[in-house]
Amino acid sequence: MMESMDAERLSQCYDAYCDRLVLYARNWLDDDEAGDVVQVAFTRLMTQVLAPRNVGAWLFRTVRNEAITRLRRRARRSRHHQRLAARREWFESHPEDLIDSATAQRILAALPDDQREVVLLRIWGQLSLRQIAAIVGGSVTTVRSRYTAALTAIRERMQQSCKTID
């Protein structure tokens, strides 16, 4: 049932999504701006008359639109990849992690933009391929292709990473 958004619900959404939304926004922007667009998205959420049926998907889509708008406005696409390299850690680092967080960040940053976006939405956004297709545009089939290609690339680079470390 559709409900309106109130402070309590907003607080719950913040706890559930904020960190992952910022990670996603880093696909386009540096840390400060990533935080800004996430704040804009939450603020807009409170202005909706009725809460979206799927709040998570709505938030990711809003963050995306806002991030791309800012990027276009400042026309800094040529420095996009430099920004990706010059950011702080994306993931927390724990000894019990199955995958080294710095390696994962490096490998993700090296992916093509469209593949990385799908990976972020899928794994950390926990969205279905159908929801992702609705956000990024294109068919579910295209999204799936990007996703499996990304996983293949990640696996290969992890193996290479293993071989090149002395």
Next chain:
Amino acid sequence: MKCDRCFFLAAVVATLFAAPQMAAPQDSIRTVQLHVTPKAEPQPALQYRLEVPYKDQRMGNAALLYNTAISWVRDVKSGYADFDSRKLADWQNASVGKLPIEEVRRLISRFGRAIEYAEMASRCEQCVWEYPMRERGMATLLPGLSEYRDLSRVLALKTRLEVRDGNIAEAMNTLGIGFSIARDVGKGPSLLHGLVGLAIASHMHREIEGLIQRAEAPNLYWALTEMPQPLVSFHRALQAESQCLYIALPELRTLDERVLSNDEVTGLWRKLGAMADMETDSGDWLEQRLAGIVGTSKVYRQARQWLIDRGRSAQEVESLPIFYVVLLHDHHRYECLWDEQLKWFSMSYWQAADELEDIQTRIKEYAEESSTGELFAAMFPSLRRVFFLDARYKRDLAMLRCVEALRIYAAAHDGHLPSSLSDITEVPVPLDPLYGRAFFYEVTGNQAVLESPAPAEGRPREGLRYEIALR
């Protein structure tokens, strides 16, 4: 420290790759171990065939000979008190080492006449069943389908014994008969014919898994590739099934032209309920459904608005019988949902699967929204399942071709397997038709895994995994 990290990563990656082999329990993905020898393409390339070539075909309509074959099958089943279809199925699922060989031979010999007529039928140029589907629709009787299933099991066992005995040529001939039966039964006018055709072809595929493990077995890549594609087509059966409703209820064809009274519509719904195998035991089942359909009910208002949106005036619509208005809307939705499903059958499975899932959801909604729409909805077969079974068969065929492609590669590369399927350049390697991408392939030394897991809409055992070891 870097070294420790590297080893840790290596262990993780190795675990990730090893996990599928360690984790798959026996009741999940169907796993087959194949011990095969490298084998190049035969020369000439089509020396071995799984279909009767044109030069060996005979004139005539195979359907007549098949009917005779099935009569002989029925005679065996009714004439021998110890015949048991279940035992036949158990034997078919058992490995050759566990079969009571002499008992199986005796059973096969009882079906000698049936096999003889089936072989003659397999050589016929055409197969025309002449079922009166256009006249009788689903009331068309479908004799013999279970007999075809049993006959195909007998042929599968016959092939297995021939392979065991090293009679490869005989085994190829028996497989050819089986595939012909699959193709021809699949030409029948109903979905059931197609499904039985696929099942028969699958029985033959399993025997090919055994045949190619014989050292003297030829490479069957081109024999498998050259078979009719598709072997079983659902194209006509789908159209026939979509029309069956109109054969039984011809008044639906002229709904737009002739206004039906509420009485007539009630009678039509009653027949529809009976055809759709709805729960009709309670005497007033239909009255209970219709009780809510009145001028103010949602289902009527929606139907009314739909007619107005199509250009009729509110005045005209309100002059029509209430049940007729609802029926028009229900029927329109039924037609649209059929066409929505049919159109996707022209696409590859991996392109259409999500769309068909959506349509299934819409059919459920259609049934839930209208108590009379539910009667129409019950007439839909699960087309998504049909599509999946069709694609699964094509997957099985593609995987067999992959195995044969691996054997060809190994023959040209000193008995070594390729490190990836894309290394094979001798013959085209088929893609996985369930996913539209290459099969999962992984090699370790002279052993390889070739796999296609079942998608969400299938069951785990409908996935297939070949564990291939080169001799």
Next chain:
Amino acid sequence: MQDDRLTPSEGQLEAALGSLKPTAASVDRDALMFAAGRASTRRLRCLWQGASVLLVVLLAVSIATRPEPVEPQARDILVAAHTQRSPIGGVITRVSEPMDETKLETCAQYVRLRQAVLEGSVEALPASVSLPSGKRKPPLNPGDLDDFLSST
């Protein structure tokens, strides 16, 4: 996440990546809640204002375009054969018209069988898909034919 189209190793990789936790966001939670609350208040005010304006507009339009009264049309009235009534007053008649019961039953059999085969496999086919009535005679054997011919 439920997409099982991934291979087992892809699914494992997905799970391994998913175990990584994003670093905490640099978004000030308190500032966010304040800004969101203020935006919500503005939204409510706008809603009331908008609703009022809309009502005024609708009233003006309805006064200007009052429709002609419509004569009620006669509707089909179903003749009661039984006493069952719907809540609003319509009645449903029980229709007794002849129909081919055998044909309908055969259709229902086919629908059942089709569904059973789709959900299970061809194992669901009965021992023999036979006629709903009548007995099949066994085919003639050569001996039977000789007996028949010699008896005439």
